[in-house]
Amino acid sequence: MLKRIPKVFRNFYFVTTTLFLVWMLFFDANDFITQYQMSSKLSDLEDAKQYYLDKIAEVQKDRKELMSNPELLEKFAREKYLMKRPNEEVFIIVPKKEE
Numbered sequence: 846m847l848k849r850i851p852k853v854f855r856n857f858y859f860v861t862t863t864l865f866l867v868w869m870l871f872f873d874a875n876d877f878i879t880q881y882q883m884s885s886k887l888s889d890l891e892d893a894k895q896y897y898l899d900k901i902a903e904v905q906k907d908r909k910e911l912m913s914n915p916e917l918l919e920k921f922a923r924e925k926y927l928m929k930r931p932n933e934e935v936f937i938i939v940p941k942k943e944e
Contacts, residue, residue, distance in 0.1 A: 853859060870877045911918045922928040929935045 869875075911921055927935055927937070
């Protein structure tokens with residue numbers, strides 16, 4: 846039966862190399878599938894990092910504008926935090942939900 850197998854495939858180095866490659870591609874802790882999943886996760890994390898860096902830059906720009914303009918700061922405080930001046934009343938109008 847061994848005579849039917851070509852001599853190239855019976856070579857010790859070929860068999861060892863083939864077994865090593867199969868082991869590394871499918872059974873090792875760092876196999877091909879795991880490497881692909883990790884690469885995909887890294888790409889997603891880099892995208893998220895860029896998103897958050899953009900958001901940080903936007904918030905820093907808004908903060909700089911708010912700190913340099915008192916009128917804008919007052920408008921922001923009134924709208925977002927419902928702050929008011931002394932002797933003022935704030936009315937909040939909530940739209941009625943249709944059912």
